[in-house]
Amino acid sequence: MKWLEKIGKWVLNGASASGDYAILNAQTFKYFFKRPFDIKNLFKQMERIGVNSLPVVLITALFTGMVLALQTYAGFKRFQAESMVGALVGIALSRELAPVLTGLMVAGRIGSSIAAEIGTMRVTEQIDALEVMGVDPVHYLFVPRVLAGTLMLPLLVGLADLIGIYGGHFLVVNLFHENPYLYMKNVYQYTETWDVVSGLIKSFAFGYIIASVGCYKGLRTRGGAEGVGRATTEAVVLASLTILIADFFLSKLLF
Amino acid sequence: MSLIRLENIYKSFGQKKVLDGLNLEIEKGESLVILGGSGTGKSVLLKHIIGLLKPDKGKVFIEGKDATNLSRKEWYEIRKKFGMAFQEAALFDFMNVYENVAFPLRRHTNYTEKQIEKRVLECLELVGLSGNEKLMPSELSGGMRRRAGFARAIALNPEILLFDEPTTGLDPILTDQIDNVINDLRNSLDVTCVTITHDMVSAFDIADKIAMLYQGKIIFKGTPEEFMKSELEVIKKFLKGRICEEKTN
Numbered sequence: 001m002k003w004l005e006k007i008g009k010w011v012l013n014g015a016s017a018s019g020d021y022a023i024l025n026a027q028t029f030k031y032f033f034k035r036p037f038d039i040k041n042l043f044k045q046m047e048r049i050g051v052n053s054l055p056v057v058l059i060t061a062l063f064t065g066m067v068l069a070l071q072t073y074a075g076f077k078r079f080q081a082e083s084m085v086g087a088l089v090g091i092a093l094s095r096e097l098a099p100v101l102t103g104l105m106v107a108g109r110i111g112s113s114i115a116a117e118i119g120t121m122r123v124t125e126q127i128d129a130l131e132v133m134g135v136d137p138v139h140y141l142f143v144p145r146v147l148a149g150t151l152m153l154p155l156l157v158g159l160a161d162l163i164g165i166y167g168g169h170f171l172v173v174n175l176f177h178e179n180p181y182l183y184m185k186n187v188y189q190y191t192e193t194w195d196v197v198s199g200l201i202k203s204f205a206f207g208y209i210i211a212s213v214g215c216y217k218g219l220r221t222r223g224g225a226e227g228v229g230r231a232t233t234e235a236v237v238l239a240s241l242t243i244l245i246a247d248f249f250l251s252k253l254l255f
Numbered sequence: 256m257s258l259i260r261l262e263n264i265y266k267s268f269g270q271k272k273v274l275d276g277l278n279l280e281i282e283k284g285e286s287l288v289i290l291g292g293s294g295t296g297k298s299v300l301l302k303h304i305i306g307l308l309k310p311d312k313g314k315v316f317i318e319g320k321d322a323t324n325l326s327r328k329e330w331y332e333i334r335k336k337f338g339m340a341f342q343e344a345a346l347f348d349f350m351n352v353y354e355n356v357a358f359p360l361r362r363h364t365n366y367t368e369k370q371i372e373k374r375v376l377e378c379l380e381l382v383g384l385s386g387n388e389k390l391m392p393s394e395l396s397g398g399m400r401r402r403a404g405f406a407r408a409i410a411l412n413p414e415i416l417l418f419d420e421p422t423t424g425l426d427p428i429l430t431d432q433i434d435n436v437i438n439d440l441r442n443s444l445d446v447t448c449v450t451i452t453h454d455m456v457s458a459f460d461i462a463d464k465i466a467m468l469y470q471g472k473i474i475f476k477g478t479p480e481e482f483m484k485s486e487l488e489v490i491k492k493f494l495k496g497r498i499c500e501e502k503t504n
Binding site: 036120121124125126128129131132133134135136 | 345
């Protein structure tokens, strides 16, 4: 019966953690509209999550666009449809690859850093110090990070769309010597506004997931340096999995 | 009426009983030092006083009002009366000393930038840290970090100051400096001080009253002179400098 006990414990822990996460999210929403608004901190977090993630996101998008063009060119050539590479790169990137890959890269970079930062604050009593000073850590720490994550990820994804498409363009034109006009024409012709918009809508959700999971895991850190390490890993794993699962359901909902 | 009263407090973490029917009264204006060996639950006791932990059983009264089951929001209001200096200072490591001390002022007052500056410099002068405003916490020595923590704790003119092991890990000279700062703060601010420590020298330097925590209970509360004369075996051992080990449950 021990395994049954284990399953029961696992289910109970999961339910309790989900409830805890949901309550923290509800509190975060409540504090979005409550004074004092920490604009300075919000901009600082926007710089950290958005601007500082640019190199990683753009390199990811560039190479994804190029490899997508490289692979599909070989396939499409088999039935003389090379000119359609632009259409595929545009649609695949804007609907799926740019939001998900940007989300995963930012989860690795920012989700971990938020969890480590707040986790360290927890184990060095800085969170207790906030509480003692009558400042709710959810208001002071969660709100700017979650808002910044939610606002900055769509901007990063928009840029990733663009860079990825130009990555494909660069490869098709320079490596396969295809007509540059035809590539871009097909991008414009077959990529619809809704493809781009739906990708951006998804990225709002991914940005929210990354920041809120990082904050949650950080706040619930226990037990010194080891605990901070564990929280960091869990934040990245949980945020990445949630992004992939949310991606499926959002795609089903949006298309 | 006592300023703070803890009545029959029980607290366990898993199987480990930490507080076991603890009773304690703290009078307004006194400087109470709570002594106890390592791991006896001194920090847990302090966290009950300030509402960071809720007792499993028992009641906490602040100024005669039952604060045991107050909401977080209500505790945030009560905590404005308190200033707490943490063991390792718990300064925000992404802010310099000035910003750390200014933090509670920015959150809870409508002070202008000029008023904030005046108050921050005042607080830093009281703890002997003038001229160090621009330093980051990582650039401060252990003693300076704790004094910066004190400055942040007094920024809002609290009525009650709590010190969590203020001298642990410091050399005797720094310990003496910190004790002097605590005494100066108490004399100049007219506050009630509650200090937890296992440092006997510090305790005698700063206490009006000493309480002894042992096996989850306060087994003694009295003046330092009464403490010295106590016939309790645990206190005698403590006075001889032996570590007061908590019996495992």
